[in-house]
Amino acid sequence: MELSIQLPKNFKEQTVRELLEQEWLVPRKVRHFLRTRKNVAINGEPALFHFPVKSGDVITLLFEPEDYPTPAILLGNKSIIDVLFEDEHLIILNKPIGMKTHPNQPDEKDTLLNHLAAYLAPKNQVPYVVHRLDKETSGAILFAKNPFVLPILGRLLESKKIYRRYQAVVSGNLVESLTIRKKIGRDRHDRRKRVIDERRGDVAVTHIEVESYLKKTNQTTVYCVLETGRTHQIRVHLASIGHPIFGDPLYHPNSIGRLMLHAYELHLTHPFTGEIITAIAEPSLW
Template identity: 85%
Template sequence: MELSIQLPKNFKEQTVRELLEQEWLVPRKVRHFLRTRKNVSINGSSALFHFPVKNGDIVTLKFESEDYPTPTILLGNTANIDVLFEDEQLIILNKPIGMKTHPNQPDENDTLLNHLAAYLAPKKQIPYVVHRLDKETSGAILFAKNPFVLPILGRLLESKQIYRRYQAVISGNLANSLTIRKKIGRDRHDRRKRVIDEQRGDLAITHVEVDSYVKKVNLTTLYCILETGRTHQIRVHLASIGHPIIGDPLYHPKPTGRLMLHAYELHLTHPFTGEVIAAIAEPSLW
């Protein structure tokens, strides 16, 4: 695998070593191989680790097969792929409702990851999961197209530099916008579920923006912005304040229809180009 990346205009001059270690999060073992094999070049010329790099430079990295072992993913059906954004490093898809993000067993071939693997196969690229959506949730979801960019996107997610805005429809009248800060842990009685657990759970923060109240059917439409990414976070948080999501098979006492939760927007600044990417997953819930 060979990657060539042009450093953006706002790039701060630094050494090759600093770029690989601090900016691009290349694992120590892989950095060692890049250095000893002399597999780094700047603007077409071989470069040592103490060489400086600046904005506009084209940095090329050559990896051997043992640097990043290739995972085995069964190929699905490319007809299930709806691309919202794509370049050589990453891809954002519009996930359909009722489809798992990734397989849990090696023989599964009907998840979004399987279908994306089939889509990327002619390009000799492999998809990697950056984050996931519940099976019942539709909308925008981000994948890496090579193992090199995966930890970089993971860091953006952890440092809250990837903006995710969800649409939801809940039972009852939620009069005001609010922020829910409650710890979430596993339900000891039902392995499928999560619960509010302030003692042993992980901190979860959800910002809730009320859109409108539909009095006739006693429903509220709203937007949720994730500050953390816990399993079932939005679903558990809204249920915990007495407003479960319509259609939620786990947290609504009388679920009917589809789970009314949709990952409507996903924004990030591209880690290599500096481009601001704004993906909108249509159709929306309303």
Template identity: 85%
Template sequence: MELSIQLPKNFKEQTVRELLEQEWLVPRKVRHFLRTRKNVSINGETALFHFPVKSGDIVTLQFESEDYPTPTILSGHASTIEVLFEDEHLIILNKPVGMKTHPNQPDENDTLLNHLAAYLAPKNQLPYVVHRLDKETSGAILFAKNPFVLPILGRLLESKQIYRRYQAVVSGELKESLTIRKKIGRDRHDRRKRVIDERRGDIAITHVEVDAYIKKSNQTAVYCVLDTGRTHQIRVHLASIGHLIIGDPLYHPKPVGRLMLHAYELHLIHPFTGENIVATAKPGLW
């Protein structure tokens, strides 16, 4: 695998070593191989690790097959893929409702990851999971297209530099926007579920914005933005204030229809180009 990346305009001059270790999060073992094999070049010239790199430089990295493990992913059906954004490093898809993000068993071939593997196969690329959506949730989801960019995208997610905005329809009238700050932990009685657990749970923060009250059905359409990414976070937080998501098969006592939760928008600054990427998964819930 060979990657060539032109450093963006606002890039701060630093050494090759600093670039690989601190900016691009290349694992120590892989950095060692790049150095000993002399598999780094700047503007077409072989570069040592103490060489400086600056804005506009084209940095090329040559990886060998043993540098990164190759995952085994059964191929699904490429025709199911709806692309919202794609370049050589990452891809954002519109996930259908009722489809798992990735397999839990090695023989599964009907998840979004399997279908994406089929879509990328003609390009000799493989997908890597950055984050997930619940099976019942639809909308924008991000994947890496090579193992090199995967930890970089993971860091952006952890540092809240990837913005995700969800649509949901909840029971009852939610009169005003609010922020829910309640810790979430596992349900000791049902391994599939999560509960509010202020003693042992993980910190979870959800911002809820009221969009419209639907008087006829006594439901409220809301937008949710996450500061954290706990399992079932939006579902559990909204249930905890008495406004369950319509159609929730786990948390609503009388679910009807699909889970009314949709990842409507995903924003990020591209880690290599500096481009502001905004992916909108239309048509959404309304």
């Protein structure tokens, strides 16, 4: 695998070593091989790790197959893929409702990851999961297209630099916007579910913005912005304040129809180009 990346305009001058270790999070073992094999170039010229790099420079990295072993993914149906944004490093898809993000068993091939693998196969690329959406949730979801960018996107996610905005329809009249800060843990009685667990749970923060109240159906449309990414976070948080999401089979089992939760918007700053990427997943819930 060979990657050529041009450093953006606002890039702070540093050494090749600092770039690989601190900015691009290249694993120590891979950095060692890049150095010993002399597989780094600046503007087409071989480079040592103490060489400086600056804005506008093109950095080329040559990886051997053993540096990043290719995962085995069964190929699905590429026609299912709905692309919202794509370049050589990452891809944002519009996930259909009722589809798992990735397989849990080696023989599964009807998940979004399988279908994306089929879409990328003609380009000799393999997808990598950056984050996931619940099976019942539709909308924008981000994947890496190579193992090199995967930890960089993971760091952006952990540092809250990937913005995710969801639409939801909840039961009852949610009068005002609020932020829910309640720890979430596993339900000891039902392995499928999560519960509020302030003692043993993980920190979870969800910002809720009220859009409108539908008096006829006694429902409220809301936007939800995640500050953390716990399993079922939005679903558990809204249910915990007495406003479960309509159609939720786990946390509002008496309602019918699809889970009314949709990852409507995702945006981030591209880690290599500095471009602001905004993906809107249509159609929306309302």
